[in-house]
Amino acid sequence: MPKILPPDFLRERQPLLGSEWEAFLQSYDTPRAYGLRRNPFQDCKTLPFPLEPVPWAADGYYFRPGDRPGRHPLHEAGAYYIQEPSAMSVVSLLDPQPGELVCDLCAAPGGKSTHIAALLHGDGLLVSNEIFPNRARILSQNIERMGIPNALVCNESTENMASHFPMFFHRIVVDAPCSGEGMFRKDDTAIHEWSLDNVALCADRQKMILEHADQMLQPGGVLVYSTCTFAPEEDEAMIQWFLETHPDYTLTDWHKTSLGRQVAGIPECAGLSDGLAGIFSDEISSKVLRLWPHKLRGEGHFAARLQKSGTPLPVSLLCDAAAGTKNSSKGKKKKGKQNKKKPELTDFTEFKDTYLNTSFSPYPALAGGRMELFGDELYLIPAPVPSLAGLKVLRTGLHLGTRKKNRFEPAHALAKTLVPTDAQQSLDCSYEDACRYLQGETISCPDTWKGWTLVCYEGCTLGWGKARNGLLKNHYPKGLRIQGWNDPEKK
Numbered sequence: 001m002p003k004i005l006p007p008d009f010l011r012e013r014q015p016l017l018g019s020e021w022e023a024f025l026q027s028y029d030t031p032r033a034y035g036l037r038r039n040p041f042q043d044c045k046t047l048p049f050p051l052e053p054v055p056w057a058a059d060g061y062y063f064r065p066g067d068r069p070g071r072h073p074l075h076e077a078g079a080y081y082i083q084e085p086s087a088m089s090v091v092s093l094l095d096p097q098p099g100e101l102v103c104d105l106c107a108a109p110g111g112k113s114t115h116i117a118a119l120l121h122g123d124g125l126l127v128s129n130e131i132f133p134n135r136a137r138i139l140s141q142n143i144e145r146m147g148i149p150n151a152l153v154c155n156e157s158t159e160n161m162a163s164h165f166p167m168f169f170h171r172i173v174v175d176a177p178c179s180g181e182g183m184f185r186k187d188d189t190a191i192h193e194w195s196l197d198n199v200a201l202c203a204d205r206q207k208m209i210l211e212h213a214d215q216m217l218q219p220g221g222v223l224v225y226s227t228c229t230f231a232p233e234e235d236e237a238m239i240q241w242f243l244e245t246h247p248d249y250t251l252t253d254w255h256k257t258s259l260g261r262q263v264a265g266i267p268e269c270a271g272l273s274d275g276l277a278g279i280f281s282d283e284i285s286s287k288v289l290r291l292w293p294h295k296l297r298g299e300g301h302f303a304a305r306l307q308k309s310g311t312p313l314p315v316s317l318l319c320d321a322a323a324g325t326k327n328s329s330k331g332k333k334k335k336g337k338q339n340k341k342k343p344e345l346t347d348f349t350e351f352k353d354t355y356l357n358t359s360f361s362p363y364p365a366l367a368g369g370r371m372e373l374f375g376d377e378l379y380l381i382p383a384p385v386p387s388l389a390g391l392k393v394l395r396t397g398l399h400l401g402t403r404k405k406n407r408f409e410p411a412h413a414l415a416k417t418l419v420p421t422d423a424q425q426s427l428d429c430s431y432e433d434a435c436r437y438l439q440g441e442t443i444s445c446p447d448t449w450k451g452w453t454l455v456c457y458e459g460c461t462l463g464w465g466k467a468r469n470g471l472l473k474n475h476y477p478k479g480l481r482i483q484g485w486n487d488p489e490k491k
């Protein structure tokens with residue numbers, strides 16, 4: 001059925017597209033493209049469905065919708081993240097480097113965050129923030145599913161984030177809440193919720209979020225601002241306003257970024273565009289990036305990369321400064337009071353010596369990290385994390401496990417950061433056993449195995465099982481179990 005678009009939208013946007021208007025409208029009647037990003041932390045050699053590269057993202061691929069990769073055990077294993085193809089351009093533009101401190105300020109459900117983490121390779125720190133608690137929980141689950149060891153997940157207003165992390169980050173992405181015009185083909189709710197008043201409201205909110213992002217960015221840092229709307233008020237005009245009110249920033253030409261270089265070899269098929277010409281100065285329109293659904297295989301998107309003047313500070317100085325920050329927020333602390341005693345680490349050490357191989361080496365950010373107990377929960381906090389007092393934090397680095405009476409129970413999050421060769425016992429499951437495991441069933445293992453075992457499928461980790469007498473007791477978290485995995489209709 002043809003889409004019925006709001007009359008105000010049609011009237012306002014037609015002049016922006018000129019001779020391309022008909023092609024733009026026709027894009028609403030053509031099928032949309034589907035994408036996924038492969039996860040370097042869970043490196044499955046081959047995926048069981050055909051893929052085609054997305055030109056603007058190194059690990060991005062198109063898939064055929066009928067293949068339903070969201071209903072495959074490899075999805076639960078974190079082998080990939082399903083992401084709208086145009087949305088992958090944002091982190092390509094941000095270009096985070098291993099060792100950096102990076103913030104995703106409006107992060108749920110985690111498309112940009114999981115992409116940033118993949119490019120950091122476990123080195124440096126990702127702080128992912130989401131203002132709404134339910135969405136922050138989904139974000140946190142996705143961070144865990146993708147086996148990301150060096151992330152904090154916060155559930156804060158951008159104002160509280162700014163007061164807690166002043167001038168802290170090397171790179172920040174503001175993937176702003178917006179009027180969502182670029183999602184009209186994909187999502188009818190975006191059409192129903194759209195109005196010109198909402199465009200104006202979104203623009204005001206975006207200005208506030210950008211002010212906070214500026215406060216959090218180091219001198220010399222990079223800020224990428226993106227939306228999934230065509231509204232110039234939220235796109236080029238927002239960048240114009242930001243540059244006028246923040247003279248210490250310059251706009252980076254997207255053609256001269258790694259995104260532009262990547263595309264240079266395949267200019268025709270990429271279909272990436274500059275900003276709106278004629279309405280805004282060349283300085284802005286020639287440097288910002290637009291993705292139009294009639295020009296490429298993806299939905300509508302806008303992105304701009306801004307560089308702050310100055311020289312970045314050493315990471316150690318930044319941590320000291322942030323640790324001394326007093327947060328005025330009365331936010332809840334992390335569940336389970338922080339244990340002031342020096343954590344007794346023997347339990348984890350014993351676990352590690354018994355069940356993990358010496359090849360198990362925490363990621364660079366964790367190698368210099370600190371262990372902290374919150375109640376009986378033991379966390380490994382990446383090296384550059386400052387004090388988190390007063391901040392609502394859902395995930396503090398890597399959850400190693402729980403201290404029980406006479407034993408240590410490893411966390412699901414720990415399993416997700418491991419590869420099969422990290423564990424002394426890892427079971428390479430068949431497809432059928434992987435499905436049974438994900439439903440919470442017991443599966444078989446060699447009779448001689450005893451204790452904690454990594455359950456793997458196609459080289460990716462699903463979770464823990466505990467071996468006894470040839471059977472693996474299922475330790476896949478109850479909240480993640482889904483029934484019907486063996487049903488071919490649901491595959």
Ligand SMILES: C[S@@+](CC[C@H](N)C(=O)[O-])C[C@H]1O[C@@H](n2cnc3c(N)ncnc32)[C@H](O)[C@@H]1O
Pocket residue numbers: 087105106107108109110111112113130131132135157158175176177178205209
């Ligand atoms: C475009 S979405 C982010 C998508 C995400 N970056 C991803 O790639 O998966 C914008 C996010 O901003 C959040 N948001 C809404 N109002 C906000 C506000 N006032 N301050 C900060 N974030 C807000 C929304 O809940 C939403 O999760």
